[in-house]
Amino acid sequence: MVSHERENHFVISTRSYQADVCGKHLITHKPAIHECYGKGCDRMFPTISGMFIHLESGTCPSKITLKDVNAVVAMYTHHNSIIHSDYNKSLAAMLNREDPPDGFPFHCPGFTPGSLCGKRFELFSGLLQHCESRACNHTFGQDDGGLLSFLHKVLYSESALFKLGRLKANVYSRIELVFPEVLRDGEQEHLEALLILLQMLFRKLLDIIENVQSRLKAAISKHINYQILGLSLGHPSNLDAITGRRGDLSALAGEYASITGNEGRIAGPERMNTSEVFVWNIDTGECQLLHLFLEETTAVFEILSLETQPQ
Numbered sequence: 317m318v319s320h321e322r323e324n325h326f327v328i329s330t331r332s333y334q335a336d337v338c339g340k341h342l343i344t345h346k347p348a349i350h351e352c353y354g355k356g357c358d359r360m361f362p363t364i365s366g367m368f369i370h371l372e373s374g375t376c377p378s379k380i381t382l383k384d385v386n387a388v389v390a391m392y393t394h395h396n397s398i399i400h401s402d403y404n405k406s407l408a409a410m411l412n413r414e415d416p417p418d419g420f421p422f423h424c425p426g427f428t429p430g431s432l433c434g435k436r437f438e439l440f441s442g443l444l445q446h447c448e449s450r451a452c453n454h455t456f457g458q459d460d461g462g463l464l465s466f467l468h469k470v471l472y473s474e475s476a477l478f479k480l481g482r483l484k485a486n487v488y489s490r491i492e493l494v495f496p497e498v499l500r501d502g503e504q505e506h507l508e509a510l511l512i513l514l515q516m517l518f519r520k521l522l523d524i525i526e527n528v529q530s531r532l533k534a535a536i537s538k539h540i541n542y543q544i545l546g547l548s549l550g551h552p553s554n555l556d557a558i559t560g561r562r563g564d565l566s567a568l569a570g571e572y573a574s575i576t577g578n579e580g581r582i583a584g585p586e587r588m589n590t591s592e593v594f595v596w597n598i599d600t601g602e603c604q605l606l607h608l609f610l611e612e613t614t615a616v617f618e619i620l621s622l623e624t625q626p627q
Contacts (some may be wrong), residue, residue, distance in 0.1 A: 353379025355472045356622045364464065365444035365457065371471075372441055379615040382439070383413040384475035385467075386421075389440055391474070391540060392466050397425045398443060400436060413478065426454025427559045469539050473532045476619045480525050480532075483616045487518045489599035493606070496592040506587070507593060507606075513575050514613070520568055521620070565624055569617050576610055 346362035353367065354376040361367040372382040389395060390410040399407070403421040411419070420436035427433055433452040437443045447454050458464045493507055542602045593606040 352376060352378075353468050353471050354380050355476075361447050363444075365441050365448055368439075368444055372439060377618070378472050378475070379479065379619055380472060380475045382416060382472065383410075384478070386410045386414055386416055387478070388467060388471045388474050389463070392463055394463070398422055398463070399441075400464035412526060424454055426452035428452045435491065440537060466539060470536050473536045474540065476623070477529060477532050479612060479616050479619060480529055483518060484522070484525055484529075485600060485614060486515065486597065489597050491515060492596045492598060494594040494603065495594050503612070507590070510575055511595075514572075517568060517571055517575070521565075521616075524565055524568075524620055525616075528620060532621070544620055565617075565620055569621070572613070572617060576614075 348360035348362050350364055350367050352359045352361070352370065354371060356377040359367075359370065359376075361370065368385065370376055371378075371380045372385055374381040387410055390399065390407050395407075396404075397422055400423045403417055406417040406421060409415075409522045410421075416438075420438050422440055423436040424433040424435045424437075424443060424446055426447065428451070433454065434612075435446060435451075437446065444456065446452070447456055456462065456464050458468070489509065493504075493511055495504055495507070590606050594603050595606055595609040596603045
């Protein structure tokens with residue numbers, strides 16, 4: 317530590333530094349050597365925690381989100397070592413990508429001198445930062461079989477599979493729109509017509525989605541027994557009657573943009589307010605704000621683009 321200070325800051329001191337302060341300081345000098353776990357992302361990070369902050373923010377081109385990180389951590393065989401027992405009842409919610417649990421579900425399994433650490437964190441990235449700072453003796457190695465190795469192999473594929481499965485369910489389910497009480501003339505009819513266009517578009521995507529799903533499942537089958545959580549997807553009896561099921565992805569993406577606009581929002585009459593319009597999946601019982609439904613659909617198109625581009 318003294319040699320680092322002499323070389324970089326011209327300071328010589330004999331006083332004691334707290335381990336976490338020294339550790340955090342040294343992190344600022346680390347080179348960016350950690351490649352993002354998300355497919356299609358070329359960012360490099362000096363720390364694993366920095367990469368997970370990036371993934372939890374939802375800004376990665378891979379479309380991994382905070383909910384995906386929490387879900388896949390909860391799938392890890394030894395998740396109980398870092399998810400506090402107070403949150404055992406929240407595991408199902410985490411696995412199903414429901415809103416993150418309030419409070420501090422993650423805890424450190426390491427030791428400080430003379431005692432168990434047990435410090436708790438709201439986010440997985442916070443736990444990683446704590447361990448990287450050398451505040452206690454726990455480290456997350458990247459050896460095969462460990463948590464980080466599991467996340468590296470599974471996180472992107474599992475998060476992509478979940479999103480593809482949700483969109484696929486909208487082909488096999490009855491979907492309706494729920495409107496506020498007051499809409500201007502023509503707005504309800506306009507939105508309902510656009511929803512029909514979207515469902516027809518989803519049907520054209522089926523072959524592409526199913527091919528990508530098969531490839532992703534094969535990629536992670538050695539690491540996780542994957543099932544689409546909460547969904548039982550059988551082929552509808554009238555599937556053979558669906559026309560135009562096959563489609564070119566770029567053409568379908570253009571069709572989607574023409575329906576929603578380049579910003580992924582439903583186009584319509586001027587000043588139309590869609591902030592209180594919900595998409596209701598009658599078969600699964602899920603009700604979702606229209607703009608969130610469209611964000612998920614846009615994410616699926618981006619995932620399909622990543623998975624179908626030449627390697």
